[in-house]
Amino acid sequence: MRQGSFKWMKSMNKSIILNKIRRDGPISRAQIARETKLTPPTVSSNVKELMEEKIVEESDIGHSQGGRKPTMLIINNQAFTIIGVDAGPKSIRCIVADLAGKVLKRSEKKLQLPINNQQFIATLKSCIEEVLETEHQVIGIGVAMHGVVEVDTGTSLYAPNLGLANIPIKKEMEVAFGLEVKVENDARAMALGEYWFGNHGELESMLAVNIGNGIGAGLIIDGKLYHGSTDIAGEIGHMTIDLHGEICECGNRGCLQTFVTGPAIARKVTGTALKNPLTAENVFEQAVNGNEEFAAILKESGRAMGIGLTNLIHIVNPEKIVLGGGVSKAETFILPTIRQTIKDSALTPAASRTKVEVSKLGDDATLIGAITLLLVDIFDVK
Known part of the structure; x- marks a missing residue:
């Protein structure tokens, strides 16, 4: 096990070269130099060090364009x-x-x-x-x-x-x-994690929303995670949806998370004639099995989520919105309602077409x- 920090990998040139290989590998040293504007000797010396550390390795020889076939470089994903x-x-x-x-x-x-x-x-x-x-x-x-x-x-x-x-x-x-x-x-x-591993293609901006016991979000702008001035960017669960709504744990009324979280969905069914309290997962299972009342509860949660996301589209206008967390597993009921609510509520046709999908990383997101x-x-x- 390597102890201590990994500052040996974090110089500016190494980061440029590593990221280039990660994104575009297999790639030759000459191509790295051309596309990063680093000099060939700088690329060669840094690649040599990275190969000694085993984070970069040589792959199959590339295609010749009139001279000697270049040796291609890839990331050794098993190095660390x-x-x-x-x-x-x-x-x-x-x-x-x-x-x-x-x-x-x-x-x-x-x-x-x-x-x-x-x-x-x-x-x-x-x-x-x-x-x-x-x-x-x-x-x-x-x-x-x-x-x-x-x-x-x-x-x-x-x-x-x-x-x-x-x-x-x-x-x-x-x-x-x-x-x-x-x-x-x-x-x-x-x-x-979604931005790096979610197979979303090249995006300049993306909003990922985690819906479980609470609701939080992460915003990617220009490929970077946005924190805000005091590290609370993304606390969308406490966005007010209804001024006269249920009191949230934060003390305010009508927060988004009083509508959409697992506990919120479970609370909505307590007024029905049930012998035992249900979880949101139980609600989803019964909705799948034909319980129209529970299906309607999930759809209404999707509508509240759609209102919240429309607000965020109007503020930050992301290229894509990705939903994760336990509640997102009820996508059969909530996702069409979210999309329809955005379509009905967004200010412009382009905004109404913002892509909204559920994470493919599942429970590991x-x-x-x-x-x-x-x-x-x-x-x-x-």
């Missing part, structure tokens, strides 16, 4: 691994994945509530330790944490579903494991996003 953590409100899930996002090992620890900061940190360490029992060289840990995160210090400022505040995740994990640690809000991490927090530092030029 990254630990990704999804610190949700009910459990902590960890993976070890390679540089291409392929999951190699998993672990999960249930959170026993109520819980304090020390117990949360202990559970987090235990989950990470289980996946660290591997022969792979780990270069860092990415943690996707629900709630408000101070990114620079890696501190969970407020985790509402756990009732916790000021958890020094980065500090504690770096002391415990001697690895580079990045901490990010879970929805923003998911957005980054946030975990993949967590490992991407480290990949951005390796491959992207700041």
